Amino acid sequence: MPTIPTYPGVYIEELPSSVRTITAVSTSVTAFVGATRRGPLDQPVTLTSFADFERRFGGLAAQSPVSYAVQQFFLNGGSVAVVVRVAAAGTGAAAAATLTSTQTSTATPVLDVTAVEPGLWGGTLRVAVDYRTPTPGDTFNLQVFDTSGAVRESFADLSVQDGSPRFAETVVNSGSAVVRVKVRAASRPDPVGTVSKPFAAALPDLTHEVQVKIGDVTRTVRIYDPAVDGAVPTTVTELALLLERKLRALPDAPGKRVFAGTRVTAFGRQLQAVAGSTDPADVVRFLGEAANNLGLEGSVSPPVFALAGGQDGGAPGLTDLIGSEAGKTGIQALRDVQDVNLLVLPELAGYADVDDAVTVVSAAQALCVEKRMFLIVDSPQAWTTLDAARAGLSAFDSVRGDHAALYFPHLELVDPLTGRLRAFPPSGTVAGVIARTDGQRGVWKAPAGTEAGLPGVRALTVPMTDRENGLLNPLAVNCLRTFPVVGPVVWGARTLAGADVLGSQWKYVPVRRLALMLEESLYRGTKWVVFEPNDERLWAQIRLNVGTFLHSLFQQGAFQGTSARSAYFVKCDRDTTTQDDVNRGVVNVVVGFAPLKPAEFVIVKIEQLAGQFEV
Incomplete structure (x- = not known):
């Protein structure tokens, strides 16, 4: 607030800065939606390692394509994942x-x-x-x-x-x-193990032999032997320690530790004896008249109570994956998650009906457009040859949007569960490559080329030559290739709208993703403008803050051009915001940028020079 001078002297006043920093948002947080072994249903869970996935979702499962996709994502350079577990409606039960x-x-x-x-x-x-x-x-x-x-x-x-x-x-x-x-009732549950009746203030004669049965094994023990046990126990706690030592010294059945791990403890004036086992059948029983006289079998229960009746959920269908916007289920569960940039749906590759997969892709693309995300689409599992891919590609004509990219073929990896080669959808691996490229080079670099290697991949289900690659690339299918020495790599960077015949300005994946990053960064970084006085001073601040953000990206090599003037512009003045706009509470900001296009085709022209002669 302004300083009000009241005395002669020097006053210090701090003025608010007109510079508000706009920070680039994350670009490679990847969402995985599908079936997992365990985990909360239809709830997004953020993970930073595959170890996190193992703890929360149970690790790899043969019937869970998502589990392998998450593993490949982290192995190939991914750092943050959001996983949503989905199961078929009406299936699954908790133990x-x-x-x-x-x-x-x-x-x-x-x-x-x-x-x-x-x-x-x-x-x-x-x-x-x-x-x-x-x-x-x-x-x-x-x-x-x-x-x-x-x-x-x-x-x-x-x-x-x-x-x-x-x-x-x-x-x-x-x-x-x-x-x-x-x-369910105002009464405590019974304790596990065998609980004695309350002992009197003075302990009874303990020199008797009692039979102890745990499971199918029966042993005989003398609770107190004056010749070897020293002073006679006088408290329930001392009795518990003595009895535990005696029980643990008894021989066990081969391969078991029910006696060796026995625990005897005191509470109040009672003893509790529990077998050293998590098998509910290993109940401790004190048998015989002497045990009854000592009250060692007041109540008998198993050493543990086992949970039972759990059932895994069935594989999700298309309605389960699409989910409900109102109920925030399936992919719609991502609506409340702020920082998600890539979406992976490995379940779709295994759908027998490609039309069902395309239906889910259509709904996922609509969500991606709304949330400024990018969808990585797996080619169908049935595309086992180049001809099958070319014949089946028409099924995706209805979903040729610029917020998705299609990758073919599948990868052959060693399944850690069996040790054998197995084909996997490539989306999780590609998402890891994208995350690695973003971190090393930036979102404006195409996630393809010799730098986009696929470590751990043994082979591809459909090897391709250059000419075969040339049949799919113009149709906006991003091929995975294997080259000598280099190995398996991503060899395509087109969106589904990148087919040559469509002529889309969003032909390339890095151009589309750079624009998404700019949109989300500016959306978050300019919220301070709302309710500010709409005049020239505000417009100048907007130009300064947005221009500073774009210039920092230009210096990192995100745009074309050798100068800032040719790389980007920011307009916010009387030309963009008229008096009518001001009266309606509107301020218009126009931002333009010159994106980098990947060098998709490298043409080297070689000419042989004629021999030189002198006249």
Whole structure:
């Protein structure tokens, strides 16, 4: 605010700068939509590595083209991916388990535990309950394991009372990445393992032998032997430590650790004995009259409660991929994601009906136009020869837009799951090449040529000669080629609108993508203009800020021309914004740029000179 002088002296006043920086947006964040082994349905998840994909979506799966596409994207230079899991409508189920309480006369369902996402993967989860809490009579602990026995999550001191700050639903559902719970009754679930009856203040005689059965194996143990165990236990905790040591010393069945990993703990005046296993069949049972007299078998439960009933979703059809704009499903789930530049749909290559694939491509292109994205289209899996590609190309005539590019043929890679060569759609690999090219050279460089190598690719399903390549390139099919020494490369950079007969100004992929980057950068970088006074001072600021942004790109080599004047221009003045526009609250900014076109054809002319002579 202006300084109001009140005393003689020097006043310092900071003035706001008229320069507002416009930053170039990202250009290679790639969205993948399709079936995965696990993961949230119809929710975009941002990943920065394939390890992230393995954690959130279960890694590679033979029936998931998206999983291989994401792997190839990161292997070829991609850095950020957005994955949307899609499944056939009405398919898939989450694994679940219902925990009961036997504190009443009959077993009562008290807690539903459900895997957070549908899929068979939920069947690997196990949950365990114990009462080792500060208030063992009222609260409980919940642990989540996997089949390996590793603890994935642990939640302590939970309550089934809705008003409690440790209410199980609130604590677990807000903190767990793998399960959700629902309290069905105001009673705690039974603890796992075998829980004794409460011991009296003075422990009973412990010199008896008891039989212990875990699974199919029965062993005999003397709880306390005065000759070898030293002082007699006087507390429940000391008894728990002694019994655990005795049980772990018992011989196991071959290949098992149910006795060796046994855990015996104390809570209140009770003991809990749990087998060292994640197999629900390995129940600890104390048998015989001596065990009954000691109260060692107050209640018996498995060592863990297993989740079951999970089912993977079916392969998505065209309606599932297209999704619903209102429900934000399928590709429409990307509407709320700000920074997505490339879209990959590997599922389409395997469609038996090419018309279904073209229907999805049409909807995807419409979304790309709206969101300023670019679609990478895989050639159909049925195009196994050059003639099949030429004959089937007419199916794509209805979707020849400039926001998409078609790549042919498919790649032959070693499948990490089988160790054998297998054909894969090229879109994920091409997206990685585009991301690598953007980072090394810029979005204005065509993602093709000898620099656009495809590491890891063993072969192409359809090898091509120069002449065969020449049959497809004029039809806007970007071919993948293999050259001696260089190896497999991307050898085309045309949009679907780049067929010679169409004469489109958006013929080339780098021209279209550069324009998309400029549009999105200017869209975000000029929002400060809204509601500013619409006069010459505002127009001058717009020219300064937009011109500075374009000049920085010119210095990086993004435009044609040897001078800034011939490379770009920015107009915002009385010629572009009339008084009528001002009265209607409109300011018009005209931006022009001279894009770089790729050197698609290199013609070398060689002439033989006649011998020189002197007269």
